[in-house]
Amino acid sequence: VTITIPVVSTSPLSFYYGSPDPDAFPTSELLRAMEHTLEHHVPAALLYGPEQGPALLLEEICGKVAREEGLSLSSEQVFISAGASQALDIVCRLWARPGDVVLVGAPTYHEALALLRDYPIRLESVPLDDEGIDAQKLESTLLRLSHSGARVAFLYAIPTFQNPSGVTMTLGRRKDIIALARQHGLWLVEDDVYRDLCFEGTVPPSLFELGDGESVLRLGSFSKILAPGLRLGWVMAEPSAIARLAGAGLRLSAGGANPFAAYVVAEFCRAGHLEQHVQKLVNIYRARRDMVLDLLASTMPSNVTWSTPQGGFHVWLTLPETLYASQVAQAALQNHVRFLPGDAFFVDGNATHNIRLPFSYLQPEDIDRGLHLLARIIRSHS
Numbered sequence: 160v161t162i163t164i165p166v167v168s169t170s171p172l173s174f175y176y177g178s179p180d181p182d183a184f185p186t187s188e189l190l191r192a193m194e195h196t197l198e199h200h201v202p203a204a205l206l207y208g209p210e211q212g213p214a215l216l217l218e219e220i221c222g223k224v225a226r227e228e229g230l231s232l233s234s235e236q237v238f239i240s241a242g243a244s245q246a247l248d249i250v251c252r253l254w255a256r257p258g259d260v261v262l263v264g265a266p267t268y269h270e271a272l273a274l275l276r277d278y279p280i281r282l283e284s285v286p287l288d289d290e291g292i293d294a295q296k297l298e299s300t301l302l303r304l305s306h307s308g309a310r311v312a313f314l315y316a317i318p319t320f321q322n323p324s325g326v327t328m329t330l331g332r333r334k335d336i337i338a339l340a341r342q343h344g345l346w347l348v349e350d351d352v353y354r355d356l357c358f359e360g361t362v363p364p365s366l367f368e369l370g371d372g373e374s375v376l377r378l379g380s381f382s383k384i385l386a387p388g389l390r391l392g393w394v395m396a397e398p399s400a401i402a403r404l405a406g407a408g409l410r411l412s413a414g415g416a417n418p419f420a421a422y423v424v425a426e427f428c429r430a431g432h433l434e435q436h437v438q439k440l441v442n443i444y445r446a447r448r449d450m451v452l453d454l455l456a457s458t459m460p461s462n463v464t465w466s467t468p469q470g471g472f473h474v475w476l477t478l479p480e481t482l483y484a485s486q487v488a489q490a491a492l493q494n495h496v497r498f499l500p501g502d503a504f505f506v507d508g509n510a511t512h513n514i515r516l517p518f519s520y521l522q523p524e525d526i527d528r529g530l531h532l533l534a535r536i537i538r539s540h541s
């Protein structure tokens with residue numbers, strides 16, 4: 160006799176991760192693309208692949224940016240990686256030398272900080288305001304570092320629908336950053352993984368476009384617009400930088416990143432599914448963003464403020480100075496809801512008054528429950 164003991168889930172409701180909505184994965188279209196790959200692209204899709212990635216996917220990415228942004232790229236300007244994270248890792252390995260400084264925004268994506276901390280480099284941050292990275296502070300930081308003899312390997316920036324702040328860098332600020340980069344011979348690593356998830360208006364041109372493709376490595380990913388389990392992303396850069404990435408020891412040993420997934424995704428795109436799917440995601444995430452903004456407006460006390468992201472996955476909440484995010488997160492956890500305090504997104508990890516609110520993963524009823532609890536906690540501590 161088998162006795163089944165029902166498992167009662169005790170895991171807290173989590174506002175911790177900025178993951179895509181698993182209910183939206185296009186499984187039947189992926190299954191068809193997978194069958195097509197096995198029927199038409201074996202053995203290539205199951206062998207070690209070309210270091211830069213399969214030509215079919217490189218062409219799909221060139222076609223995508225030509226249609227959507229009017230950019231005319233050749234396949235020598237694209238490199239396939241196992242996600243934006245792996246691209247950043249390879250860039251760090253190849254562009255930074257021990258002791259170099261890597262500049263980041265304050266705040267910035269916390270797992271990028273974790274990745275960069277794997278290297279013997281020094282992290283320095285430049286504050287963000289509601290127009291993106293502060294160009295004047297960037298300039299003074301670059302001058303100070305240059306006077307002290309430090310070498311800056313690159314600036315890592317997330318100009319569009321930034322994680323965690325939700326801020327999109329304005330066109331003016333983008334031009335200022337490009338001008339400064341040119342003046343100081345600074346490489347820019349532009350993490351652009353949220354560009355396609357635009358809820359209204361238009362996204363300003365990328366740093367890559369504004370900089371005419373020079374000294375900018377623009378990272379893209381299928382994680383947010385298709386599925387992170389595919390581990391597939393890309394880099395756009397000048398041909399010599401792409402050749403440098405493709406010549407990395409990792410690529411020489413392993414070949415191109417995830418050839419099977421790359422063929423499947425190339426077929427998914429060729430069949431016209433990606434654009435339809437992105438449109439579906441935009442509608443889902445826009446509704447959740449609206450829901451979060453409405454809930455915040457109706458529940459939060461007047462001394463709490465938040466960003467209004469025009470795309471992406473995150474709203475950034477600012478508490479009054481008297482209230483620490485870690486304190487609020489602790490109280491929420493006692494009520495089985497997990498929030499990530501803003502401290503994680505700063506190089507110095509100082510206690511902050513911010514909480515990141517990802518709205519992509521949770522279902523509307525959970526968002527409602529979590530934010531009502533958050534508002535109750537903040538009110539009771541205020």
Ligand SMILES: Cc1ncc(COP(=O)(O)O)c(C=O)c1O
Pocket residue numbers: 177241242243244245268317322350352379380381382387391392
């Ligand atoms: C700004 C940013 N870059 C990169 C990533 C990770 O991308 P990938 O899954 O392509 O490695 C994330 C995921 O949260 C992100 O928010």
